[in-house]
Amino acid sequence: MPREYPQKAALVTGGAQGIGADIARLLSRRGYKVAIADVKSPAEGGRLFIRCDISKEAAVRACVRRVVKHFGRLDALVNNGGISGPNNGPVEKLALREWNRRIGVNLTGAFLMTKHAAPHLRRVRGAIVNIASTRAVQSEPDTEAYAAAKGGLVALTHALAMSLGPQVRVNCVSPGWIAHTAVKKRDHEQHPVGRVGRDRDIAEFVLFLLSDAAGFASGQNYIVDGGMTKKMIYV
Numbered sequence: 001m002p003r004e005y006p007q008k009a010a011l012v013t014g015g016a017q018g019i020g021a022d023i024a025r026l027l028s029r030r031g032y033k034v035a036i037a038d039v040k041s042p043a044e045g046g047r048l049f050i051r052c053d054i055s056k057e058a059a060v061r062a063c064v065r066r067v068v069k070h071f072g073r074l075d076a077l078v079n080n081g082g083i084s085g086p087n088n089g090p091v092e093k094l095a096l097r098e099w100n101r102r103i104g105v106n107l108t109g110a111f112l113m114t115k116h117a118a119p120h121l122r123r124v125r126g127a128i129v130n131i132a133s134t135r136a137v138q139s140e141p142d143t144e145a146y147a148a149a150k151g152g153l154v155a156l157t158h159a160l161a162m163s164l165g166p167q168v169r170v171n172c173v174s175p176g177w178i179a180h181t182a183v184k185k186r187d188h189e190q191h192p193v194g195r196v197g198r199d200r201d202i203a204e205f206v207l208f209l210l211s212d213a214a215g216f217a218s219g220q221n222y223i224v225d226g227g228m229t230k231k232m233i234y235v
Helices: 018-029 057-071 096-124 144-164 185-189 199-210
Strands: 009-013 033-038 048-051 076-079 127-131 169-175 221-224
Touching (some): 009 057, 076 096, 127 144, 144 221, 169 199, 199 221
Parallel strands (some): 009 033, 009 076, 076 127
């Protein structure tokens, strides 16, 4: 009986926890050989783990080489690694070092991973999914570094889709509120779908974009936020 999902190899950055961990877990369950690149060790074993600071090109180069050597191929890259949250204070006090670190991890990291993975992805007509944020299109105060990096990631997505196509498809997912702690009833109710998001919501969408079912999709940013960015809110 043929497998529903092929034995392909995927690399997930920031896969030790949160959305990245759920993406890695779901890819494994659906038949992928999965490698996780992160600065933290994953709580769940069973997958190739490579400690890697994705803002450093030497580390990224070594990471991709190890993945390809271990699996013999690379079919999918999920650029999920990043530093989330607001600045450490208002923009007038935002240190250049903090700005550069967030841009380096959240945006440059995706560029570096793609740069070194691209030759391997081209060979197998692979796919890339970048994980941005609804902060690419709307903001709260004191989030300049994060918003700029995620906005850049959306733009990088369509640029890469043009440069790497037709051999490699490149898409982006921008999650909204994904809960990792308990939330109140009103937090769920304010979403048009009636609930706050879960890691699995994003993982399922990523898996779809990596699959042949999304073969006509490239260069797009898909906002997965329960409808919140389309909701007109007056306080």
